[in-house]
Amino acid sequence: MITFVLGSDWKAASAFVRARVSAYERAHEGAVALRVDAREDDDEVVWGAFSSQQLWGSEQFVIFSHADTREELLVHMNERAQRLSEVGDTYVVWCECTKKDVQAYNNLLRYSEVHEFLRASAGEVPQQEVYAFSDLV
Numbered sequence: 001m002i003t004f005v006l007g008s009d010w011k012a013a014s015a016f017v018r019a020r021v022s023a024y025e026r027a028h029e030g031a032v033a034l035r036v037d038a039r040e041d042d043d044e045v046v047w048g049a050f051s052s053q054q055l056w057g058s059e060q061f062v063i064f065s066h067a068d069t070r071e072e073l074l075v076h077m078n079e080r081a082q083r084l085s086e087v088g089d090t091y092v093v094w095c096e097c098t099k100k101d102v103q104a105y106n107n108l109l110r111y112s113e114v115h116e117f118l119r120a121s122a123g124e125v126p127q128q129e130v131y132a133f134s135d136l137v
Contacts, residue, residue, distance in 0.1 A: 002077070002085050004108060005094040006101075007117035016115060017063060017092055024061045024090060031061065038073055039066035046073060061090045068095040074105055081107040 003020065005013050021033045036049045049062045067073055077084065077093065084091060095102060099116050102109065 001087075001090045002081060002108065002112040003090070003092045004102075004112040004114045005092060005117065006097060006099055006114065007119070008096055009117035009119045012117040013094060013115075016117065017094065020092060021061065021063070028061075033061040033063055035063045035065070037065050039069040046070065061092075063092045063094065065094045066096070067093045068097050068102075074102070074108065078105040078108040081105075081111040085111040 005017060007013060024033065025031055034049055036046055038046055046064075049064070064073065067077075074093075074095075077091070093108075093112070098118065099109070099114065
């Protein structure tokens with residue numbers, strides 16, 4: 001399953017992702033969500049996230065934050081979106097962009113559960129919201 005989280009409202013997006021992670025961890029005893037920052041983590045970590053279930057021997061839950069900073073990651077997921085949506089693994093893909101910005105990834109949008117969190121007002125994201133989301137991912 002793929003959950004596509006879009007938009008610039010860090011507070012709402014982080015609360016949504018945190019709730020999803022908690023629900024997953026309650027449903028799968030001993031499971032731990034793998035958090036990957038596509039902007040900061042190296043290639044081995046980013047691409048290894050797709051095969052980490054081999055280490056755990058069961059379903060996995062992977063959160064890709066800042067996925068829009070690696071176009072090749074979005075292209076890869078778009079090409080395999082249907083297959084990824086049918087497997088037992090759960091992927092949360094977070095991008096600081098709008099649904100309109102990612103329309104080119106039509107398979108990813110089609111085979112994902114899409115949630116868009118847009119800030120109501122323009123301006124900078126308050127630092128405490130940035131830190132809260134950074135702590136989450």
